Amino acid sequence: MKRRLVPLVSTVSCLAAVASLVAQAPPAAPPSIQEKLYISLESTDNLAVVDLKTFKHVKTLKVGMHPHGQASPASQDKLYVAAEIGGTVTLIDTIRDQVIKTFDVGFGVEPQNGAITPDGRFLYQPSYAGYWQVFDTQKEQIVEYIHTLGIGHNTVMAPDGRFVYLLPIAGGPGHFARESLGLPRTQPTDVTVVDARAHKVVGTIPVGTGPRPGTISPDGQRLYMNVDDLMGFLVIDTAARKVISKATFTLTADEQAVRSRSHGIAVANGGKEVWSNDVVHNLTFAFDVTVTPPKQIARFPVGRQPYWIVPSKDGKTIYVNCPSSDELIAFDVLTKKEKARIQFPKGSHPTRMLTVAAPASPQRTAR
């Protein structure tokens, strides 16, 4: 009897010890988030997936022909990728990094860089022909068309999903060579403001020249945007719907002798900084936007012809891509130093990109 009791007692003791350890252990960490960057490799019809924890190119997905802009809802479990030449939008599962399906519902001429409502229901998808299509992701059909004329190109969604800002580019002879589907070719100088619930135009913001890429502050109060013929960016008060200031890149005399354009803009450091690219001079600039006008605080040499720029989810890292040298560069916002580079295959031309904090598993998906 004694012999039988000894192992039993020791087993119970061990179990008690384990239970005690478990009780003392810190609470289980919340299910992890996989922060990733999705980048269109336009010339190869691929979407590259970059793991931002390791800063490695971990997967390549075949999408539509000449992939361009991307959009992801607040749940971050999905990504919509527009294919310029393919004329389609591909839906990606960002948890597993798999293509779910491709929508080919008549996205007009060359679908560009859309934005999606935070609840994931409506994708505002611009077409080169001069309008935006409102794509209902549940019904899987276009439910509204919003005409801006010009060339439908860049889209900014307010953080709360109340308004969406449509940024048509003015274009030139090259742009106008494309089909206009019977619409007149104009050169818009306004941002169109749309009620993202009713899909109706509620106002415009005159910017004086052709709108280019834009982004919005975390509180939704400031819209920052590149425009034609300004090496820098405009600052727009979204409530007043007017331009209140502008930032100008400081360029050397030799740089001023070479025509360039500002393209790509991102908010960093909790809304205190705005970073933007100078394409032809191969530079990226950082500005303090807590002062008026914004003050230039840094400039960085980057790869050849920086094109797009996005922040990490915490705003502490900025990513710049350079399609002519097929590079992706990471900058530390605090120290203003380059952290790392990824070299994509030569000629793949990385262009539009988006950071996504994908849930680690479908259970965390909130929709």
Add this chain to the structure above:
Amino acid sequence: MSARRRFLAAGLALVGLSRRMLAQMTPSPVIYAPLTRAVEVPLTAVAIPWHPVPFVAEARFQPTGAGASGAAGRRVLISGVLFRAPEALSALCITCPHEQCQVDLVTDEERLAHMAAGKAASPLFECGCHSSVFDAAADGARVSGETPRGLYRFRIAGIREGMVEINEIEKAALSEV
């Protein structure tokens, strides 16, 4: 209207149409503007076909019409390449006429096959920003993409004492690059 008048009207219309067609078919003459200083490249540097030698040229852009600036005009720096193609020398501005990105000469056969759907017989220039394509063998003529035209051309003045001298640039480039 009499038959004679109808005949005359038709004849005049035909002449007008012919002149218009002829004007459209005849390429407009290229107007060149002088560089501030001629660019010189050793002939030996371009001995091998499709090996571009980069250079930067300087010129002055003098706007015309209302709002034109002072007599000196705006200083313009233009990036170009000189290469052998392979029978003749070619000097081209590498700024894409679409949105000022710089183009690259692509010689890799696999990439050329992808760019021109297997039809490329010789190297092409490609714009990294929007994928416009230009024919390097045809003095940078437009092949495809958003570019409204071919690459701007430099004029080669001649070869003196083993140096290729480039002295002019298409005038249209000065307001665009």
